[in-house]
Amino acid sequence: MDFAGTLLNWYNDNKRPLAFRATTDPYKIWLSEIILQQTRVEQGMPYYHSFTNAYPTIVDLANAHEDAVIRLWQGLGYYSRARNLHQTAKIVANQYGGKFPSTYTEIAQLKGIGPYTAGAIASIAFGEKAAAVDGNVYRFLARYFGIETPAPSEKARKEFTAIVLDLMGNAHPGTFNQALIEFGALQCKPQSPACLLCPFNSSCYALAKGRVNELPVKNKMAARRTRYFNYFIIKNDKQLLLQQRTAKDIWQQLYEFPLVETKEPHP
DNA sequence: AACCCGTGGAC
DNA sequence: TGTCCAAGGGT
Structure with missing residues (x-):
């Protein structure tokens, strides 16, 4: 079994039944990605339900008053996400006819959407072969391959993007990216990862070298x-x-x- | 490139 | 009680 096959089998057996995985609506996939930026799934999920309930479509969100959007966001933190969310909804409603843009290049130009989020939306909602390198992906691959490039950094982002695209092969990009993220979140956790039960434990660099706790190498926070x-x-x-x-x-x-x-x- | 932006859970 | 930091992005 190759890397992608092993990962996808694990994902099929272990993935959480999260609401935003039960839709193919690009609007809801985008919304979930914005909410989950630097935010734990458990913390963000109530907000995902509040927003999809209050604004069933991106046009509904675009037509809302900004104060109402920010008020619904209250308690989540990083409020620029809410302002950018609303601004992007208006742009999609007015310039794209309410239809979310479908390519990485177009998606990445929207406010509040950087390389990670653009890759996530393009791959999950539209099946485009793009990487979605978040903290989970970085941690897992840094350990598995023994990569010491400090992250987050532009150098690390490019390095890991290339690796992900190579590992992905012909697998479905959205499924593969979500599997990679979920694996980092549930299996290759920051603290006490479940190496004994890990399907990659016979080929993991960090485990073999006893360096699981030293990888990934992180840039010190300000x-x-x-x-x-x-x-x-x-x-x-x-x-x-x-x-x-x-x-x-x-x-x-x-x-x-x-x-x-x-x-x-x-x- | 470095710094700023929030909240809450884990330890 | 303090520190770390999470499905990052903007400037």
């Missing part, structure tokens, strides 16, 4: 700053004072209590 927001709750019997964040900053366009920001907690 240090995070801590910000302190001190809110004033101003209200009377009927009214609550809120202000909208219009600045190009965190929580742009969301509403909040009046506040002062300080460098230390509790001034």
Whole structure:
């Protein structure tokens, strides 16, 4: 059994029955990919259902008020995803006649869609042979082949894209990409991967070399700053004072209590 | 290329 | 309690 065959057999036996896998609607596949960017499946799934329920088609989403879209997104984080989602819906509705573009090149030009998401949509919704290299794919292949190129980086993205396209062969691109992602998420996990039960354990570089915990090589994350927001709750019997964040900053366009920001907690 | 953008679960 | 970081993309 070759790599693709082994992977697809594993996927057939182990894949989760996720709602966005039960549709061929490019709109819903796109929506699921945007929601799942840097977001766990368990956290994103309620939002996927909320959006598909509130906006059954991409034209419905395009016709919504942006405030309503952002409000429905509230709690998910990375709100630029919601703004780009709405903007892209309007472009598809107005410039593509409500029909989602069907090629990687066209899809990749839309806002909020980068190399990973374009590859995912093109392959899953339209069967185009494109790679969808996310963190799961990078981890699995870095371990399996012993690749030490630090990620995320442009160099790593190109290197892994070429490998995926080669491994894919003539398999269905969308199924193969989802299998690769699901394998990374469920089997070749970041911590304590299930190597004893892994169908690739007889040919995995990292397992053979005892380097499972050293791969993949990751670029160190930028240090995070801590910000302190001190809110004033101003209200009377009927009214609550809120202000909208219009600045190009965190929580742009969301509403909040009046506040002062300080460098230390509790001034 | 480096930094920014959120939230919540795992440890 | 603190740190890490997830189906990344924009600038």
